[in-house]
Amino acid sequence: MKPLVSALLFLVAVPALAQQTVIEISGAHFRPMPMALPVPLAQDDGAKAVAAEFDSALFFDLQACGLFQVLDRKSYLADSKEGVTAATITFQNWLNVGAETLIKTQLSKDGDTLRADLRLFNVNAGREELKASEAAPAKDARRLAHKLANAVYKHFTKETGPFESRIAFVRKTAGGKDVYLADWDGKNAAAVSSGNINVLPAVAPDRSVAFTSYKRGKPELFLGRAGGDSTPLVANGRMVAGVDFSPDGKRIAYSVSDGENAEIYVANADGSGATKVTDTKYFLNSSPCFSPDGKKLAFVSNRGGSPQVYVMNADGSDVKRLTFQGNYNQTPAWSPRGDLIAFTARDERNAFDLFTVEVATGKVKRLTQDTKNNEEPSFSPNGRLILFTSTRGGSKSLYVMTFDGNNQIALPLDKGDYTTPDWGP
Template identity: 30%
Template structure:
């Protein structure tokens, strides 16, 4: 897929630029009086604001520029809208409320028609299909400022990849309005489950972040669990029992070829994660009943032991710069979180609340650590600063675990399992403020999500 910028739309011919600006300013004042939620200055939504109100936006049905592109144009429009409303910070104004619809993508928009319905942002676009090639153009308007927000863009891709093109447009819209990186054009690897609780079958699957395009990477002949993406999303590393014993395997997402990390006789290996450069893997080895954390450099095969204690040390996660590691340990008597320099040094305990803490994951922004907390018979997904301060619990249920961060560090997915003989897991998402809890659609029971990077 390629993209290029479309220049800002020139001012309408014959109208002096200055007059337009003045007119826009007047309209803004009027509209501001009518719509309490309209803000002065350029459109900007601060998604970390705890009192955030969903921002109303309108998306004009994308225009079909070639014969037969109508269906795809309509589907792309809907995926963009679903991405934005799915964040919980955007509210779509239904097209039934529109005063007018742009006659074509090329024509100037009538801001007043969108102010009337209090659309703070307007998205317009066009879709052309030539054989397998799809061209998507879009513009984003700051309705109350009466100007484009960023420049129009054109994306070129294939019909098979049309959803990705829609996600790319939505990522652009989200980024321009929030100032945050996007996360819609990304994939999630997870464990797809079938069968009863006492004979559960598990296999690795990969899907778009919104549950579309599910593909299976392994069969269900042996248990697989806790997959993690490589930093660029080309490989997945996970724990497999296909030898009868837990071993770490890496699978190439494209070719589905697999490699097993060698271990010594009698060792069990699990909880693998790639380093941020993808060159090494950190994981646990359990031998003689004791579990510690190791690192293996993939090109050389060199193993380095990172922890050495008689307690359980597992579930490591590296900071984005690779210098530090958070992990769980029961050295204090029960499961707690610790941070230590990867180069060696004393682990510092960072979790001090009531209950037990596990499966820590360092945010891709570097600022927070997400974790699973178990307390008083309930499980929670929570976040804390990397020094353990400002702990906040985002969820509560019979069994919530295994958080994973969106590429922009603003949303978490996790596993939620229901209780009882018919209990089954599903993947949920929640934003980092605890709002917008949603179930991610999967074809059946699903667990252990790992959110991959934003795709190029």
């Protein structure tokens, strides 16, 4: 009897012994994929003349988007004349330099048309995964590179890349400050305003640019196009500033200051039908910014004692304070993904830095730190990148980083003083 009972008791205990400890691990460090990007193979002299321009644009796009770590070309072991097909590539050479992805490009020029062929290889598997070809006028070599960078971006993320979008920014000039519209990397910039002081641009879905101009004394809103004339948008004799377009381009939001207070207005895109959506005597309400669905506005108000980020419905109802940390929070920018609002805040060390706040929870995350002053965030159309200004290099210039604060890179701009960027479609 006794052995039988012992056996039965053992059977009862076995499952307990077999129980396995389970540890949950999360919080992965998402890191850029190591990528090798050898210089493009130019097929003819015409292609050679623009190869450097094409190459620098492609290199910058892939490096700055935060998905890839473009490896230093000095480390490459492969022959510079290595072929562009899987059969002619010695993948071991690329594995040895740490590449997981290899991109090979070929350029050829036919008349005024520049043609680029791109092939993307999985280095570990030794196989071709993407083949893309694009053509453009030879003078647009950079934009051709942006198209191909978008193809690479889409291959990995299944999303449209931001490389063919446009940005607007203000640059200090001899005569004041002017608004420019440029490619996403700041190249091919064309003036939207001319002379006097023009600030706070906002790019509309049709790539026209609204901005605040002091050309007639008081700040007023003007609308212009790259290389064209600008016309008054909201000029009613009051101090109007800080415009933003709704995502569908049908409405604008701006603030109107009357000395002791500032209120937010929402109007049609042509400035007609303006409605006051805030009404707080003796307090300031400014920097309105539409949510991606156009139904809400984020804005800055000091009604609680210090400038903080608030959200409300676009008709002014249901106002909620979103930030409670810090005592000087401003310039909100709503992510096109809807979940985050980026803003500038002054911290306890009196440094201006960038933060995001989760719209649903109010959780604040720091993006920049210990790099002098970082301000004025603006999201890329896909919400994965943030354009901002920083004084880390001396004068105020434009930088880009991923939405979580990684991969902070300066745009390849000429020397100057750049402020208030806005990232358009």
